[in-house]
Amino acid sequence: SQKIEQNSEALNIQEGKTATLTCNYTNYSPAYLQWYRQDPGRGPVFLLLIRENEKEKRKERLKVTFDTTLKQSLFHITASQPADSATYLCALGGGGGYQKVTFGTGTKLQVIP
Amino acid sequence: GAVVSQHPSRVICKSGTSVKIECRSLDFQATTMFWYRQFPKQSLMLMATSNEGSKATYEQGVEKDKFLINHASLTLSTLTVTSAHPEDSSFYICSARLPGSGLDEQFFGPGTRLTVL
Numbered sequence: 052s053q054k055i056e057q058n059s060e061a062l063n064i065q066e067g068k069t070a071t072l073t074c075n076y077t078n079y080s081p082a083y084l085q086w087y088r089q090d091p092g093r094g095p096v097f098l099l100l101i102r103e104n105e106k107e108k109r110k111e112r113l114k115v116t117f118d119t120t121l122k123q124s125l126f127h128i129t130a131s132q133p134a135d136s137a138t139y140l141c142a143l144g145g146g147g148g149y150q151k152v153t154f155g156t157g158t159k160l161q162v163i164p
Numbered sequence: 165g166a167v168v169s170q171h172p173s174r175v176i177c178k179s180g181t182s183v184k185i186e187c188r189s190l191d192f193q194a195t196t197m198f199w200y201r202q203f204p205k206q207s208l209m210l211m212a213t214s215n216e217g218s219k220a221t222y223e224q225g226v227e228k229d230k231f232l233i234n235h236a237s238l239t240l241s242t243l244t245v246t247s248a249h250p251e252d253s254s255f256y257i258c259s260a261r262l263p264g265s266g267l268d269e270q271f272f273g274p275g276t277r278l279t280v281l
Contacts, residue, residue, distance in 0.1 A: 055207075087272075094168075094257045094272030095208070140208070152270070154200075154208040 055155035072126040074141035081143035170273035187258030193238035194260035
């Protein structure tokens, strides 16, 4: 069955450093992959989308890579700030209906001042 | 940006009662909305896809008679949890896509915390 894995352990990182979060998937051939941010008790907020034919995408301090051979996406936040502390979700789409996305469980990031 | 609202943000009800949750797209028309459920420290699980003017498409394992979805207009979808029980307590979130936006993003509502006593 399809499986999306994100680090279940919280990631603690010092302010100013680069945070790297991982999303691995199996039994899935997504057409695209998305990253969302979710704060406690709130709905997710879209950050970036990368398509299967793209290797890398950037937006301000954010960078996403997508390796369809390794079945992995890496999400980087450079010059991290305490305000970046949140749970980050990856979501894969394109299987079982093009509009439908399947979410990972998320990784909680804590940026320490 | 596109805004999606949900009401109520929090509801507590007694076991056996029904609860209605509203999802509205405030500044755009959404032909398709999605309903998710999220348990603590777990992923968002898609419950159903709500299509304006037609029946919702439910995911496997989701009881359509238990979770009634009505998408009566281009800006409003409702989820009714019928005869709620404590195991239905969860965080319910809706989302919508901007028409013509392709795959770029889903706009999520702020969520509704349901507690069934």
